[in-house]
Amino acid sequence: xxxxxxxxxxxFSFDLPVWMYPNIVARVRGTPARxxxxxxxxxxxxxTRRDGDKWSIQEHVGHLLDLETLxxxxxxxxxxGRESLSSADLENRKTWEANHNARAIAEILTALRSxxxxxxxxxESFDDAFIQRTSIHPRLQKPIRVLDxxxxxxxxxxxxxxxxxxxxxxxxxx
Numbered sequence: 001x002x003x004x005x006x007x008x009x010x011x012f013s014f015d016l017p018v019w020m021y022p023n024i025v026a027r028v029r030g031t032p033a034r035x036x037x038x039x040x041x042x043x044x045x046x047x048t049r050r051d052g053d054k055w056s057i058q059e060h061v062g063h064l065l066d067l068e069t070l071x072x073x074x075x076x077x078x079x080x081g082r083e084s085l086s087s088a089d090l091e092n093r094k095t096w097e098a099n100h101n102a103r104a105i106a107e108i109l110t111a112l113r114s115x116x117x118x119x120x121x122x123x124e125s126f127d128d129a130f131i132q133r134t135s136i137h138p139r140l141q142k143p144i145r146v147l148d149x150x151x152x153x154x155x156x157x158x159x160x161x162x163x164x165x166x167x168x169x170x171x172x173x174x
Contacts, residue, residue: 061164062095067109070086084136088138
């Protein structure tokens with residue numbers, strides 16, 4: 001399998017047409033189900049196993065949950081007409097400190113599904129004018145639309161789901 005690129009090395013061109021918005025929202029909505037599909041049959045020792053100092057499968061799922069508050073905050077910032085969006089914690093302290101491996105995976109998945117449902121409900125409530133509002137993304141230092149934020153989140157979700165899949169393959173081979 002081809003190795004993916006590091007998330008912080010990714011480049012983005014935010015040029016999707018507005019008509020793609022429902023497709024992007026569908027991707028964002030589907031993340032909890034796709035995560036559950038990947039992990040539901042895995043034993044706890046695989047879910048919580050780390051590859052060196054890298055996150056376990058369960059910690060990757062927890063990380064997606066941890067970022068839900070940032071997505072909601074950024075939607076609030078678009079609503080408020082802020083020029084710049086809030087920065088993410090680039091060290092991911094919330095995930096490192098959350099001790100996701102001590103929790104049950106079902107609990108993390110339920111919380112992710114609930115938080116993501118609320119996020120998607122907000123995305124679905126916006127009109128065409130709102131989804132085209134722009135604000136500066138702090139790390140990328142370029143203007144993004146609400147549409148682009150949803151795309152960015154979908155891509156980030158897929159990045160972690162791909163890591164989960166790779167870990168599953170790696171740990172099954174050992």
